[in-house]
Amino acid sequence: MKKLNRRAKTLFLCLCLGLLLLLVYVSGILIPESAYAPDFMAARLSPSLRHPFGTDTLGRDLFWRTVKGLSVSLTVGIVASCISAVAALFIGIGAAVGSKRVDSFISWIIDLVMGVPHTVLIILISFVMGRGLKGLLVGIACTHWCSLARLIRSEVMQLRSKDYVAVSRKLGKSGGWILVNHLLPHLLPQFIVGLILMFPHAILHEAAVSFLGFGLPPEQPAIGIILAESMKYLSAGIWWPAVFPGLTLVLIVFLIDKLGDNLRRVLDPYSAQE
């Protein structure tokens, strides 16, 4: 077999990670509710071949609950970080292209959002929207755009001072034409990487807020809820509901993080040819 170079290897790794995530997501959608239905005969079983993660106090299979929960987490992560990233793109470009007043107003807004601890802000928003998936999505989308917006703003600022942009302007091209033809192609890799790196944060926040009891209703399978339930039985020596779902979450988050890092390496023209 021909030895793969680094770029091909990275791409291959990205593909594998993407497929794995897709698998978790799809299987989460496809599994029937009966897979994690309560079965009181099989309550509190420790991990075995039949129940890889064991069962909880109601006899629900924790493995399928975890997979289902992860797929919910991934959905929340995807939707929230897409909204957040698109908002960041517009806000960042707006700050860089707009007048000085617009710029300072946007940076003030960013300071405002960064000024309230994210957990508190998500709790507030989720409280106002009556808890549940919607509040969670809005809360996470509202809090995660700040750093990407800052990044995009500084990037656009740099691009605007480039010669080719100045030449374009002298040639009489409109601001919109320059935006689409000169700025966006440069911003796209940054944007995609920013989006993917936002993803783990969104998922972690989703888990944290459902753990606190906001977000999804308790009968729904979600990692945060499983972990919150497991707390009650911790002192009874039932360790598996706390360990395995959490470990899976860590693994998924870690994989997405890695995916983002690798994609950055491929997309960034400075390191793509290494």
Place this chain on the structure above:
Amino acid sequence: MQLLKRSCRIIGKNLIKIVSLLLAVSIIAFALVCASPVDPVQQYILGLGTAVSPERRAAIEEYWGVGQPPVQRYLNWLSNLLQGDMGESSLYRRPVAEIIGERFVNSLALMLCAWVLAGVLGFVLGCVMGMYQDRWPDKILKKICYILSSVPTFWLGLLFLMIFSVYLGLFPVGFSSPIGVKSEDVTIWQKLHHLILPAFTLSLMSFANIALHTRQKLIDVLESDYVLFARARGETELEILRRHGLRNILLPAVTLQFASFAELFGGSVLAENVFSYPGLGSAVSAAGLNSDVPLLLGVTLFSTLFVCVGNMIANVLYGVVDPQTRGAER
């Protein structure tokens, strides 16, 4: 003299910004709460569990300005707030200001311990990673940092609780003092004993950030020409770290630590919930779950103040103390 003037200007500018941010947060939070389906008056009376006298009800309704336009209600609430009256918590039946004051002391102890621990640990490990760049100590520590940054705080807390408290029995399972002991009789050692595990959990969350930052800064310094020259003069690695490294990396690290108050507070919400630690963080989630509007508003504002003060200290440190930015005007 010039330094004093400069620092006054930076502090003044930041103070104006803090006030404007707090005002904005209060407006937004109040508007959000107004838009929510929860009626604070109803909630208060519901929480009481008994019938209230019409006078009492009128007093509560007056506090929330029932029947008035929203702007008027906000202004009312704000003027009460500025006089120190943050309303009464429907969950704890006590003035919100009192609850916040009491719980903040607990939270502060926790966050301070975690903050110092994370700072020192992160900085030292960052130095080690920088010194051994791309050799095995660096590689191992970097892996640990990356993994830690994708571990949720509350899960880590759960694991620690399970291992150290349930199985090994080294630490208490929760709360800030032993159960069944009067609060006057609790010794400082007992308090510390209850603090160790939450503080350690919280510090593990933020230490990766500071360690990786310190590592990068130190590597930048070590690659500079003056370090090359120092090596040529025959300075040992430790001398280089002490003479050239620390001076350059200590201040950015401290600044970063001050700027991370938001994550610290956010983490403390989770850590306090896992360890049932009676601080602001557990208060805010309890307030949200039990629809305790005054407490929720109060903690939101207070946490914003807390974060903004941290950011201000970071800005001042960056602008005044750092000799590299001190010379440059504006």
